Amino acid sequence: MADEQEMLKRIQVISSIISAIAIPLLIAFFGWIVQSKISSESVKKDYVQMAVNILTSTAESDRGLREWAVAVLDKNAPVPFSSELRARLTEGAILIPCPKPPPELLKIPEPIPPLDSYRREEAPPNQSTHPTQ
Numbered sequence: 001m002a003d004e005q006e007m008l009k010r011i012q013v014i015s016s017i018i019s020a021i022a023i024p025l026l027i028a029f030f031g032w033i034v035q036s037k038i039s040s041e042s043v044k045k046d047y048v049q050m051a052v053n054i055l056t057s058t059a060e061s062d063r064g065l066r067e068w069a070v071a072v073l074d075k076n077a078p079v080p081f082s083s084e085l086r087a088r089l090t091e092g093a094i095l096i097p098c099p100k101p102p103p104e105l106l107k108i109p110e111p112i113p114p115l116d117s118y119r120r121e122e123a124p125p126n127q128s129t130h131p132t133q
Contacts, residue, residue, distance in 0.1 A: 047072050055096045066090050
């Protein structure tokens with residue numbers, strides 16, 4: 001009976017040591033996997049944005065550059081481009097529409113007045129301006 005309890009204590013100590021080592025390692029490993037996936041998606045997003053900028057530009061761009069941009073978009077698109085659409089985008093026969101923001105958003109904002117120009121309204125003498133009272 002005493003041997004069994006001593007054995008159980010040893011198993012408990014060993015399992016505590018193993019879990020103290022394994023849990024941080026597992027957290028670090030899965031954190032690394034998630035971080036690498038996020039980083040990969042961010043790089044893809046940047047390349048897609050660059051490709052869209054190339055294809056939306058009305059300036060005459062190099063055919064090889066347009067082919068690269070179409071290939072990047074085709075690789076990252078959930079539905080691949082047809083061969084006819086790929087060819088027309090590469091030739092520049094089709095420009096990807098790039099919506100322009102409304103003119104209200106392009107206006108320069110008005111300056112913000114300084115805070116001391118605002119005055120707090122005077123509260124009646126029997127009321128406090130503190131919100132919790």
